[in-house]
Amino acid sequence: MPHALLGDDAESGVRVGDIAIENTNRDGHLDAERCDDQAGYNRAHAKHGADGCVTPVWHNVDEQLQRILIVPTLTEPTGTRRHTRAGFSMVELLITLVLVAILGSAASSMLKSQLRGFSRVNDRQEARSVARTALRTLETELAMVDATSGGTNGVIAASSDSISVRVPYASGVFCASGTMMQLPVDSAVLATAVFGGFAIKDTSATGAYTYTNSANSPSAGTSSNCTGVGLTAPSGGSYLAVSSASGSAGAPMFLYQIVTYRLGNSALFAGLKGLYRKVGSGTAQEIAAPFGTSATFRYYTAMSDTALTTTPSVSTIRGVQLKAAAYSPHRTAGRATPELVTVTSAFFFRNRTD
Known part of the structure; x- marks a missing residue:
């Protein structure tokens, strides 16, 4: 299986920038058929397998390109969209309106209660004034x-x-x-x-x-x-x-x-x-x-x-x-x-x- 190398490791792969190439076939076994007796050449440009057979790297270019592992870059989750303009969303606006309505209703009830209290005090004073008018005349x-x-x-x-x-x-x-x-x-x-x-x-x-x-x-x-x-x-x-x-x-x-x-x-x-x-x-x-x-x-x-x-x-x-x-x-x-x-x-x- 391909993997990213964090350093030069001769036992696990060849370092080529951020690309790691393994000398294995699709079945995960060494490709013995690709071995030849060009020992000198192969020693200079190949990697040893587990059984001592040497496989040239460039013989498997097509297959190895499919095994290239590129370190992925961070991307936004699917379905999200970046906000590019300042303002309020419809949900935020609706929530604000609901909160304002609740606070306004509470304030209105409190003011009505206070006004009724003041009205009762004033009405009692008017009632006393009626009584005092009669008493003073008498x-x-x-x-x-x-x-x-x-x-x-x-x-x-x-x-x-x-x-x-x-x-x-x-x-x-x-x-x-x-x-x-x-x-x-x-x-x-x-x-x-x-x-x-x-x-x-x-x-x-x-x-x-x-x-x-x-x-x-x-x-x-x-x-x-x-x-x-x-x-x-x-x-x-x-x-x-x-x-x-x-x-x-x-x-x-x-x-x-x-x-x-x-x-x-x-x-x-x-x-x-x-x-x-x-x-x-x-x-x-x-x-x-x-x-x-x-x-x-x-x-x-x-x-x-x-x-x-x-x-x-x-x-x-x-x-x-x-x-x-x-x-x-x-x-x-x-x-x-x-x-x-x-x-x-x-x-x-x-x-x-x-």
């Missing part, structure tokens, strides 16, 4: 309501969903002959107030206010009715003629308007409640919404430390509690209902003697 007016015992006080009517009270808007002292010396007052409040009556304090006996409902609005009064008893209006004050007013000179006196707060069906949010405010016999206006069906009024009496679930007699009411179960005006995406926040606050009336 606080402004209910804090001025009188709760004097021993007679009709500042509360006219009360229930679990409404309360009507007498809210002072101008104060002063009684002079004489139905004249009131009015102390300086906020002109905006005075301009929008709807006169519902007046109250004069009994300074000689009970110390309680006596309320008188009236439809006759006050007019400009005579200053001499006050100066005659030693009362002079301060700068910014005035004198008012109040029909049917009577009392002791110098007795505290105020004018009031009748305000009704009611929790009714909201005109803006179907199925929910709104807080309405009505002055006198005017039109009720929805001032805060939306509220849940659990929003309600509860009341305190002189004998209770907690708000009563049943409405007591108006003459015993000393404070009111509003349970403002407020909803956000907006609904967060992915949620069936808006955010609900329940804020409870209590307001106690002034001039409580018990």
Whole structure:
């Protein structure tokens, strides 16, 4: 069998560059037929076989050329092709697109979750704002309501969903002959107030206010009715003629308007409640919404430390509690209902003697 020689080896072959020629026939035996007696010539140009016979190398040129072994050069495997241009293959491009889609989907889900979280926080703040709007309005007016015992006080009517009270808007002292010396007052409040009556304090006996409902609005009064008893209006004050007013000179006196707060069906949010405010016999206006069906009024009496679930007699009411179960005006995406926040606050009336 032909083989490559790594050096000059006289026993295994003849060195001719990178070509090795063996002196064997196709059967792997020595070719004895080619031996001749040209001993001298053959000794000079031939190789000895195993049996001592000499075979000339050039006699077997055709056969030996078929036994030439050339050291192979490295070639690329069949079916492969060398890339000659820079860029991406279709497979690489598809893999990249799939990875980008997966990462984009994950990022989108995370952003949506974060946005919904922020929306819920914002909606809860809006719900609190609804509740606080109602509470601040009530606080402004209910804090001025009188709760004097021993007679009709500042509360006219009360229930679990409404309360009507007498809210002072101008104060002063009684002079004489139905004249009131009015102390300086906020002109905006005075301009929008709807006169519902007046109250004069009994300074000689009970110390309680006596309320008188009236439809006759006050007019400009005579200053001499006050100066005659030693009362002079301060700068910014005035004198008012109040029909049917009577009392002791110098007795505290105020004018009031009748305000009704009611929790009714909201005109803006179907199925929910709104807080309405009505002055006198005017039109009720929805001032805060939306509220849940659990929003309600509860009341305190002189004998209770907690708000009563049943409405007591108006003459015993000393404070009111509003349970403002407020909803956000907006609904967060992915949620069936808006955010609900329940804020409870209590307001106690002034001039409580018990």
